[in-house]
Amino acid sequence: EPEVTQTPSHQVTQMGQEVILRCVPISNHLYFYWYRQILGQKVEFLVSFYNNEISEKSEIFDDQFSVERPDGSNFTLKIRSTKLEDSAMYFCASIFLAADTQYFGPGTRLTVL
Amino acid sequence: SQQGEEDPQALSIQEGENATMNCSYKTSINNLQWYRQNSGRGLVHLILIRSNEREKHSGRLRVTLDTSKKSSSLLITASRAADTASYFCATDGSWGKLQFGAGTQVVVTP
Numbered sequence: 511e512p513e514v515t516q517t518p519s520h521q522v523t524q525m526g527q528e529v530i531l532r533c534v535p536i537s538n539h540l541y542f543y544w545y546r547q548i549l550g551q552k553v554e555f556l557v558s559f560y561n562n563e564i565s566e567k568s569e570i571f572d573d574q575f576s577v578e579r580p581d582g583s584n585f586t587l588k589i590r591s592t593k594l595e596d597s598a599m600y601f602c603a604s605i606f607l608a609a610d611t612q613y614f615g616p617g618t619r620l621t622v623l
Numbered sequence: 624s625q626q627g628e629e630d631p632q633a634l635s636i637q638e639g640e641n642a643t644m645n646c647s648y649k650t651s652i653n654n655l656q657w658y659r660q661n662s663g664r665g666l667v668h669l670i671l672i673r674s675n676e677r678e679k680h681s682g683r684l685r686v687t688l689d690t691s692k693k694s695s696s697l698l699i700t701a702s703r704a705a706d707t708a709s710y711f712c713a714t715d716g717s718w719g720k721l722q723f724g725a726g727t728q729v730v731v732t733p
Contacts, residue, residue: 541719553666553711553723565718601666608719609653609673616665 512536514615516602522621523592531587531618533602542585543603543612544577546570553601559585592622629712629724637732642699644727646712647692653715655688655695659708660726666711669697702731 515534523529535542544556557567559577567575576588585604589596602615630645646655657669672679672688672695679686685698699706709728713721 543720545721552725553713553721555716555720555722558718558720560718566720599663603721605719609715610719611668611671612656612713612719612721613668614658614666619663 514602514604514613516600516615516618518618519616520619520621522623525594525622526591529589529592529620531589531600531602531620533585533587533615534583535585535602535604536606536613537583539604539606539613541565541605541608542577542579544587545601545603545614546598547601547617548595548598556587556600589620592620594622596620597622629710629727631727632725633728633730635730635732636702638703640702640731642702642706642729642731644697644710644729646695646697646724648695648712648714649693651690656713656715656721657684657686657695657697658711658713658723660711661708669710699729702729704731704733707731 517532542559545553547553555568557571557577558565574590578586599617599619601617603612605612628647636642652674654671654673656671658666660666670681670686672686683700688695707730709726711723711726713723
């Protein structure tokens, strides 16, 4: 069964450093998402991406965040200058159509020191 | 905001018993999805129920949806220790984004 993959599984970085989290969505899917989950809290929407542009972003997704689909398969989330409060699990997800089942990757645990 | 909220927050049962958890939301939806998350791991999709459906089954899972009450329930029958996890409901929004509730933590003891 096709699945969403994410790399790395765990990223440790120093405050102020840039990180890039990578995702490979399911190949025929058209909508892509990033979510985050701070330890012990609910999963929060960050951004949706469709037709090579951001379709919606949350208030969490400020100027420090950016997303890109550089080729036909990868979908990346970049945090330019990480803060301690960016420490969380980051999930990538994808769907074929907007009202479909949304499939999640296994997540990248980001730890900012 | 369009948001699922689960009840109860935590549930402790013995193997073989049924587990029921509820989800309430605030505005109209196209669909509602249930996910499972084992501690510190990814989100596993369990079931999607559309707004024009009232009940759906998948193996030992039964989901109901009452759009008039803006609520859904997830029933796990004949629970097993492997069902120990957090369960989340998520409602769809614009561009397919999901809004999650805080989850129900289920512990199944042998």
